[in-house]
Amino acid sequence: MDFAFGEEDEELRSQAREWLAEHLTGPYEEAVGLGGPGSEHEGVEVRRAWERELGRAGWIGQGWETGSSADTDAYGNRRLSLTGQVVWAEEYAAARAPARVGHIGENLLAPTLIAYGSPEQQARFLPGIARGEELWCQGYSEPGAGSDLAGIRTTAVRDAGDGLFRVTGQKIWTSLAQDADWCFVLARTEAGSRRHRGLSFLLVRMDQPGRVDVRPIRQMSGTSEFNEVFFDGAVADEVVGGEGNGWSVAMGLLALERGVSTLVQQIGFAAELERVVRAYVDVGAGDPVLRERLVRQWAELRTMRWNALRTLGGAGGDPGAPSVAKLLWGGWHRRLGELAVEVRGAVATAGPGHWSPGTPYELGLDEEQRLFLFTRADTIYGGSDEIQRNIIAERVLGLPKESR
DSSP: OOOOOOHHHHHHHHHHHHHHHHHSSGGGGGGTTOOSTTOTTTTHHHHHHHHHHHHHTTOSOTTOOOSOOSSBOTTSOBOOOHHHHHHHHHHHHHTTOOOOSSHHIIIIIHHHHHHHSOHHHHHHHHHHHHTTOOOEEEEOOBTTBSSSGGGOOOEEEEOTTTOOEEEEEEEOSOTTTTTOSEEEEEEEOSTTOOTTTTEEEEEEESOOTTTEEEEEOOOTTSOOOOEEEEEEEEEEEEEESOTTBHHHHHHHHHHHSSSTHHHHHHHHHHHHHHHHHHHHHHTTOOOHHHHHHHHHHHHHHHHHHHHHHHHHHHOTTOTTHHHHHHHHHHHHHHHHHHHHHHHHGGGGGOOSSOOOTTSOOOOOOOHHHHHHHHHTTTTTTTSOHHHHHHHIIIIISOOOOOOO
């Protein structure tokens, strides 16, 4: 299979590289390299401003299929081919541009609204995302209903007065909720319904004092990009896809979750791998077992890239492709985190200074320590390995469903 880019793609690459070099200056220079998994607490305000900078230049929503012209979208954003989107993603990551705080709105909610939302909903919400002005978070997982999403207990009852839903319940592991303007929430709108039935996909404004309470969850890495979100009669402005059709909409969204953005992720992985290799060389490069494992990591990362390009290029209808991708990168990244500390040896477990009894022990939390700690969750969040294997077994291989 030919993974080469065409002449137009290379022209776009030059344009993207020049734009990023020109704009990652001044107030945005300090944001270079900030953010991302395990570091979402970094530079939130300057990254929000950067999101608006991207919106003004039309770099948000390049792949939205809204039926407008081939060159520009209806909301001022550029219409790029699939390979063009890959080029932009690669250049963005290579420039170490700030991790996107608008990722969830652009890559999850917007395509879902285009696929399932009404024209009125698209006109209301897509412009704010395209301009980089409105940030979103995802309200799916709950205590007791994470990988088993159909077990959610958050409810929404329609108010007889204004016809809007009032949402009550708790969501957990909600990324970026402390900074989001809106949340799309999967809630049970049919009393007495069970499992996949009676669910609706609701859009909830986060700024509802007394009705929406966001509580950061402190991770073992010391950061708090995940949150608990409590809804107490919160107003849901819209229902996407019709009342009772939430499961279909939610599953459609998850199928969109792993696309071009996986290539951005892999460029970040390559930079992390390079740091670990450099650390291995610095300590003497003497352990042949570690050397073999590092070479394997490099080879597996190349394979993941080719698989991602193959999937984007022609296998987009494969129901197992997102699950395969998640299994590959989740295990790979966790193994890299383990290697990061093994290469450095005992010093990788040391804290920043003197510790005294009665005080909490804090790691130095340099890049390798953070990598190790955060990647312990890679095979769990976003759908655990067990769930991904079940999806592949049942939907792709046609094996009998697991008994419940």
